[in-house]
Amino acid sequence: MTDLRELYQEIILDHGRHPRNFHALEHPTHLAKGYNPLCGDRVTVYLALDGDRIVDVSFDGRGCAISTAAASLMTEVLKGKTVAEARALFARFRAEVTGGETVELPEALSEDAERLEPLTGVKAFPVRVKCATLPWHAFEAALKGGLEGDTVKTE
Amino acid sequence: MIDVRAVRREFPIFVNNPNLVFLDSGASAQKPRAVIDGIAEFYRSDYANVHRGVYQLSARSTDRFEEARATVRAFLNAADEREIVFVRGATEAINLVAQSWGGAVLQAGDEVVISDLEHHSNLVPWQIACQRAGARLLVAPTDATGEFDLGAFEALLSPRTRMVAVTHVSNVTGTVLPVENIARLAHRRGAMVLVDGCQAIPRMPVDVQAIGCDFYAFSGHKAYGPSGVGILYGRYDALAAMPPWQTGGGMITSVAYAGTEFQEPPHRFEAGTPDIAGAVGLKLALDFIEGFGREAIREHEAALTDYGVDVLSRIPDLNLVGGGQRRLSILSFNIDGVHPHDVGTVLDQHEVAVRVGHHCAQPLMDKLGISGTVRASLGIYNDKADIDRLAKAIEACREMFLR
Numbered sequence: 141m142t143d144l145r146e147l148y149q150e151i152i153l154d155h156g157r158h159p160r161n162f163h164a165l166e167h168p169t170h171l172a173k174g175y176n177p178l179c180g181d182r183v184t185v186y187l188a189l190d191g192d193r194i195v196d197v198s199f200d201g202r203g204c205a206i207s208t209a210a211a212s213l214m215t216e217v218l219k220g221k222t223v224a225e226a227r228a229l230f231a232r233f234r235a236e237v238t239g240g241e242t243v244e245l246p247e248a249l250s251e252d253a254e255r256l257e258p259l260t261g262v263k264a265f266p267v268r269v270k271c272a273t274l275p276w277h278a279f280e281a282a283l284k285g286g287l288e289g290d291t292v293k294t295e
Numbered sequence: 296m297i298d299v300r301a302v303r304r305e306f307p308i309f310v311n312n313p314n315l316v317f318l319d320s321g322a323s324a325q326k327p328r329a330v331i332d333g334i335a336e337f338y339r340s341d342y343a344n345v346h347r348g349v350y351q352l353s354a355r356s357t358d359r360f361e362e363a364r365a366t367v368r369a370f371l372n373a374a375d376e377r378e379i380v381f382v383r384g385a386t387e388a389i390n391l392v393a394q395s396w397g398g399a400v401l402q403a404g405d406e407v408v409i410s411d412l413e414h415h416s417n418l419v420p421w422q423i424a425c426q427r428a429g430a431r432l433l434v435a436p437t438d439a440t441g442e443f444d445l446g447a448f449e450a451l452l453s454p455r456t457r458m459v460a461v462t463h464v465s466n467v468t469g470t471v472l473p474v475e476n477i478a479r480l481a482h483r484r485g486a487m488v489l490v491d492g493c494q495a496i497p498r499m500p501v502d503v504q505a506i507g508c509d510f511y512a513f514s515g516h517k518a519y520g521p522s523g524v525g526i527l528y529g530r531y532d533a534l535a536a537m538p539p540w541q542t543g544g545g546m547i548t549s550v551a552y553a554g555t556e557f558q559e560p561p562h563r564f565e566a567g568t569p570d571i572a573g574a575v576g577l578k579l580a581l582d583f584i585e586g587f588g589r590e591a592i593r594e595h596e597a598a599l600t601d602y603g604v605d606v607l608s609r610i611p612d613l614n615l616v617g618g619g620q621r622r623l624s625i626l627s628f629n630i631d632g633v634h635p636h637d638v639g640t641v642l643d644q645h646e647v648a649v650r651v652g653h654h655c656a657q658p659l660m661d662k663l664g665i666s667g668t669v670r671a672s673l674g675i676y677n678d679k680a681d682i683d684r685l686a687k688a689i690e691a692c693r694e695m696f697l698r
């Protein structure tokens with residue numbers, strides 16, 4: 141039996157119950173929705189970019205503890221990052237949870253990568269990996285689509 | 296009385312997974328040895344394509360296939376074997392009627408009535424058929440307790456009603472619908488009646504003549520049989536008036552470039568090589584069910600349902616979705632503050648298999664104002680100990696998320 145505590149670590153439960161940056165942005169420059177048809181969960185990710193820098197990021201919607209915590213932690217680490225840094229963090233995170241090839245990160249981002257570490261417990265629960273990556277895919281779609289970002293689906 | 300310990304020995308899955316609490320029979324039931332071994336034995340001894348060969352083996356295979364049809368006829372108490380059409384499953388059966396009957400009959404301004412408990416497979420085919428014809432899809436409501444509202448249903452009927460398509464037992468709430476009354480009221484208005492029997496067939500007596508429906512659909516895999524085979528029952532007159540749906544081999548009497556003559560039902564609706572071993576397996580599954588008796592199975596599952604309602608109702612923060620007066624074998628619930636997916640994962644770690652999500656009934660979820668539920672559904676092999684294990688796992692879940 142894989143230990144549930146690996147998945148539902150204290151920090152995940154905390155962010156699941158009390159998500160940070162859980163509101164719509166008043167003046168987003170980018171936004172996109174993520175949808176998981178399997179469970180009907182929805183998340184909207186809002187970004188405010190100034191040039192290349194993410195000055196603000198938030199989300200709303202409804203989801204399980206994993207997707208809520210993933211979105212909450214994501215908004216925390218993305219605030220203040222450049223788009224390139226944010227994409228590097230996503231690449232690293234995705235590799236970690238899907239068991240892909242490790243993505244090297246510049247030293248400056250290692251602390252952020254560590255903050256996302258508690259979510260990597262989903263690796264042992266393959267059916268839940270999509271819950272953790274959904275907000276990140278919505279973030280990616282927002283970057284690409286501006287205010288008209290495509291809705292991303294998990295399947 | 297059903298001796299669950301003896302029943303479980305008939306299901307290899309429980310021998311190979313002795314600690315498993317399987318509460319997902321509503322999605323698909325496990326298979327008894329009689330079905331698993333019977334299908335293998337059929338392939339070993341009697342298999343060939345049906346209806347075509349002049350040799351003895353093909354005749355034997357055809358006999359086994361047609362014997363399955365006879366078993367299904369008896370099981371449903373249909374009047375005639377020609378009323379039993381082999382299809383891939385309930386989804387295909389309903390699409391067949393919606394497209395063949397619907398395509399020929401539905402006109403602009405006509406109305407089709409469904410209930411708000413329908414599985415997507417008894418909703419989307421009608422939605423499409425109505426869109427094509429310019430007809431309207433009306434939805435008969437259940438009340439706040441989850442009971443089908445017969446009065447509200449009757450008020451929806453009109454001379455424009457052409458079809459009433461309802462589930463026999465809801466796969467989300469366990470509500471048993473009063474299909475006899477529904478059929479009587481619909482027929483009084485001259486409408487046809489289709490009943491989706493997926494959840495009823497494995498757990499209660501079903502007599503299509505007593506119900507009085509024109510069509511009855513079900514899938515083999517929810518009734519302890521193989522997946523890939525299902526049944527459309529159609530009253531013979533109704534089937535005979537319908538144009539072919541899929542076309543090809545096996546359903547024609549003669550083909551020329553100038554035109555084709557089609558067979559009578561049921562073969563008119565069985566284009567191509569059918570799932571021969573699936574039909575044989577379905578027969579064995581229905582025999583397996585009859586070995587216990589459907590009245591006995593219903594009693595067993597109804598008692599267990601009551602026990603489940605009782606146990607779950609005592610758990611704080613747990614909201615059971617209403618299943619009306621006569622709930623059967625399906626318990627859908629939510630735990631305040633815990634998402635169904637998280638509940639499902641915790642239960643899985645306790646080897647309790649349940650289904651979470653919208654259960655292919657998104658409009659019903661919207662009506663209930665939720666994104667999904669946790670659903671425990673019962674089979675012949677479940678007992679009180681399974682419910683107790685479920686309750687214990689829910690307790691662990693509350694402990695983790697709500698402490």
Ligand SMILES: Cc1ncc(COP(=O)(O)O)c(C=O)c1O
Nearest residue numbers: 384385386414416466491493514
């Ligand atoms: C009430 C009901 N109708 C229809 C279906 C669809 O059955 P199938 O997928 O076997 O065609 C199901 C199965 O989930 C069901 O529970």
